[in-house]
Amino acid sequence: MKEDVSLACIGKIRSPLKSLEACPKQGHEGAPSARVEILPAFQAAMKGIKPGDRLVVLTWFHLADRTVLSVHPRHDTSKPKTGVFCTRSPNRPNPLGLHETRVVEVDEGALVVDPLEALDGTPVVDIKVSMSVKM
Numbered sequence: 583m584k585e586d587v588s589l590a591c592i593g594k595i596r597s598p599l600k601s602l603e604a605c606p607k608q609g610h611e612g613a614p615s616a617r618v619e620i621l622p623a624f625q626a627a628m629k630g631i632k633p634g635d636r637l638v639v640l641t642w643f644h645l646a647d648r649t650v651l652s653v654h655p656r657h658d659t660s661k662p663k664t665g666v667f668c669t670r671s672p673n674r675p676n677p678l679g680l681h682e683t684r685v686v687e688v689d690e691g692a693l694v695v696d697p698l699e700a701l702d703g704t705p706v707v708d709i710k711v712s713m714s715v716k717m
Contacts, residue, residue, distance in 0.1 A: 592627075593620040593706040595641065597698060602645065605699050613697035615686060618706055625691050627709075632688060636712035639681045639698065642705040646677035679704070682712055 597616035599605050605613075618639055620628060631637070650673035652663040666674040679700060687694035693709075 589642065589707045591621070591642070591705040591707060592624040592709075593618055593692075595619075595639075595698065595700045595702060595704040595706060596692075597700060597702040597704075599699070599701050602701060605701055610697065613699035615694060615696040616698035616700065617689075618693040618695055618698075618709070620691055620693070620706075622691065628688065628693070631685060631693060631709075633685050635685045636714055637683055637685060637693075637695065638710045638712050639679075639683060639695065639700075639706060640708040640710070641679035641681065641700050642707050643672040643677035643679050644703075644705055645672075645701070647673040648675055648677060650674060678707070682714070 595616055596619055598614050599616075650666060650671070652665050653669055653671045653673065655661050655664055655669050672679065681698055681700060683695040683698050685693055686696050
């Protein structure tokens with residue numbers, strides 16, 4: 583079964599993280615603040631976001647190897663290889679990144695968030711309210 587799926591890039595991450603080696607595995611493991619720059623066509627979708635909000639930023643790991651189906655978790659070769667669907671590996675058939683973060687500042691056309699473990703230049707495909715937020 584082949585189904586075509588299409589995503590639109592809505593923005594880019596601007597981060598001090600300039601290499602994959604510099605990126606923590608998770609945000610709570612020392613990731614810095616970053617800027618989520620939203621393209622003008624999608625800036626109206628930011629309406630209502632305010633400092634203190636918890637968001638999930640969905641990114642496209644554009645440098646990922648999409649042929650990888652199993653990995654040693656956290657690159658630890660003492661652990662057996664595990665299917666990527668059971669890991670947070672960026673290398674996977676559809677390399678979507680999920681980054682739970684908090685809004686520090688809403689700037690014209692951008693969100694400053696903390697923490698964010700994504701590489702500078704990473705495409706953003708969506709932003710959602712974190713499920714840990716009470717509605």
